[in-house]
Amino acid sequence: MRYGLPRSPSPSPERQHTRSSSTFGVQSDSESDPDGPYTDSDTESSVSSLSSDSFCYDSESEVPPPPPRPKREFRSPAERRHAEETVAAIRLRTRYHDPYEEWEKQTRKDAFHTARKEQSQTRTETFEQHTLRRSQELQHLGAVHAQQVAEVQKHLADIQMRQQEGIRRLTEMWKEQDKKQRDRIEAIIKLEEDKLRAKLEAERKAREEEEARRRAEEKLRKDEEEKKRVEEEQRRKQKEAEEEDKRQEEERERQRQDRLKAEEEGRNQVGMTFAEEDWVHARETLKNLKAGPMKTVKGNPQLKRNWNELRRRITPKVGQLTNDPESIREISTFLFHVVHPSPPLPSDVYFALLSSLSKAILLQAETEVTAEKRSAIPLAQVAALLLGKLEGFADIFFAKLVQRCGGWPIPSVIPSTDSDGSAWSNENDRTKAMGYRTSDGQKESLSEYVMRVSGIMRVYFLILVAPVRQPLDKMFQLPRFWAYFARIMGDARLLDTAVAAEVIHAALDVGGLEARSVWGQQWVKLLELLYEGATKGIGGGKTLGGQSPEGKAARMRVQLEIERIMQAPT
Known part of the structure; x- marks a missing residue:
């Protein structure tokens, strides 16, 4: 692109004068003589005007020949001198150095350089802007393209998942149908096989039963012979063993009776008994209590109502017991007056209340002593105080103690027969006699039994070592x-x-x-x-x-x- 500058008017007066008066120092046509000779410049101007007004021909043959040059007239010396001066002036003019023109030329050149620099800078900035805009557009197009690709991929993934789900459902449906068909076929095959197998099995069993029957008959015959021989041998050995056991038992019983007779006087003096005798005494006391006073009280509505009223006063009071001397003395006095009021209760109600009092103390020991050992101390002190004041309470309390703990208060192993020598009616009765609790025919676990018995026995041992004002029954000394x-x-x-x-x-x-x-x-x-x-x-x-x-x-x-x-x- 080219940039042009308007040409400013020349500041030089001489130039302005020269340009207005004459061109290149030659007088203008207006100043020349109109009748002057015709010069070469006029000829050139005419040719130039002709050339400017000419037009193009289709070929060179159509171009007319140039007009003949007019014959120049002979010039005079003055005219020749004037022409020579004119040419000399023109030459002088062409060799003249004009500063304005140089300045104007340099100005154009500087303007051109400035314009080219600005153009280059503008083109560079425009190119950078176009490049930045292009990169931004490319980034935007890339983001849009990536988003579109992600959407397309997601759509394709959804289509693929739906396709896979459809394939899976079809596969499962096909497998289920195939399984049903296979199961149906296998069921039919199995049914036929079972029929055949049952038939073969029946035939085999028939053969085996026949063979077994034959072997059984033969074995039965041999077993009967062997059994007879073994029974005879066992009867002989059993008879010999029974005779030996009887002889040894008689010998042991004789020695025991001799020892008992020798120790009878001393044991009677100190009040000692055997463990079996203590268990029989406690067991018989418990039986007599249930068959006598308890049965009478429960069978009489009036006595039962009186007994229940007093029993309901005993149980909560035992639960309020604390390890405090005042509390122990107060509760002991309260329990004594409940069981032994004035006037006294009927004997059956009195013994039934002694049983209820014993049960309340032992139940409290089962529940509290297993959790806290020190809670056995006030229970033992209350029991010791009541044992020294209430008549018949020692035998009933010990009987209830044996009922709750089995033979451990004595200590003794529960025999295979009851206290009267009769066999136990069932195993459950012997289990109860051993002190086990039962629920729905199942006895309590060993750990529960151990903790419960140890809690009750701790109260019993505390009674044995408790300081009392008067001697207690021999079972509590x-x-x-x-x-x-x-x-x-x-x-x-x-x-x-x-x-x-x-x-x-x-x-x-x-x-x-x-x-x-x-x-x-x-x-x-x-x-x-x-x-x-x-x-x-x-x-x-x-x-x-x-x-x-x-x-x-x-x-x-x-x-x-x-x-x-x-x-x-x-």
């Missing part, structure tokens, strides 16, 4: 503590149970230190024997408590309790 350990240490069947270990631990925890101060070295020897049974084992290597988890835990507590007693200062 301190010598029973020594007799208890002597009996349980002499029966390996008791020591092999988890209950024995837990009960022994409760006894040692309650009265171990007091027994040491009472019986001294004899008690230490008994503890040594008990410690050996807890560590090494007794009676054929059997350890105290057996191998149950409850027995192992109780055995370890017994060891720790014996060590505590032996390390305590005397």
